[in-house]
Amino acid sequence: MTRGAAGPTLVLVLAVGVLVATGVTLLLERSLTRILLGIILLGNGVNLLILLGGRSGAAPLAGTALAGGMSDALPQAMVLTAVVITFGLTAFLLAVAYRAWFTSGDDEVQDDLEDRQIVRLAGRDEVAAADLGGEGPDDDREQVDPEPARRRLRRDEES
Template sequence: MTPNLVYVIVIGVLFGAGVSLLLERTLTRILIGVVLIGNGVNVLILMGGAFGTPPIVGDEPVEGMSDPLPQAMILTAIVITLGITAFLLALAYRSWQLLGHDEVQDDAEDTRIIELADRDEVPHADEDDDDLPNPVYDCAPGREAVR
């Protein structure tokens, strides 16, 4: 069985558009990207199945029937995509309620680490962590401290 060129192009477009939307910062675009990738997976599974008559025993010989496994896998993938879509839709709605937009914000700690890396500094300990040993500067008895 040779792959159909139309299926290959559709799969490539769905995956390409889905991945580019997943890299966006708004949850609505991420949601659309997940849906596009899910549909691309469904077409990819559909392309892998053998074509033939419906898999109903008694109507046609067994050799001419299509394989029902890809159809069952597509149904399972649809259900999984629906669950992920509902979850992301709930996240986007909640973000819209709380913040008035659905853009994913940078984490404050990630921003601080990036700024320290740009300045080539080591983060200092917090005031409440003074009693905890620092593994970089403290050492076990009888060993030299690594600086």
């Protein structure tokens, strides 16, 4: 951004659009390497977008300029935090891609059996399993036991 400008320049807005669009396109690929590059580009595009939201001006140091002429420090702090988070995510995805390459010799993400079943059922326009409801808490296998330890203790005390 230029000093004293009313808003972001067109070049920076286009750069944000290109980075985000390229990042999303790469995220939709099956290769972990391309997914990793998509995360990096998307993160950089969002960081630039956050920076464009701040006010430009002098350095935000007390006593160096008038309060209205200083730049906004909050977007800079948010971008610094986002850079660290993106770096951690990048390191994790890099480790996953390396592990996939080391074990199988390929970094392509395979379809799950569940994914294939969902696609097959969607092609036939069916629902996987109907949940009719009306079951009690002990009869419904889909219910999560909210307090298994307390129930276990009660059973042990009664015996």
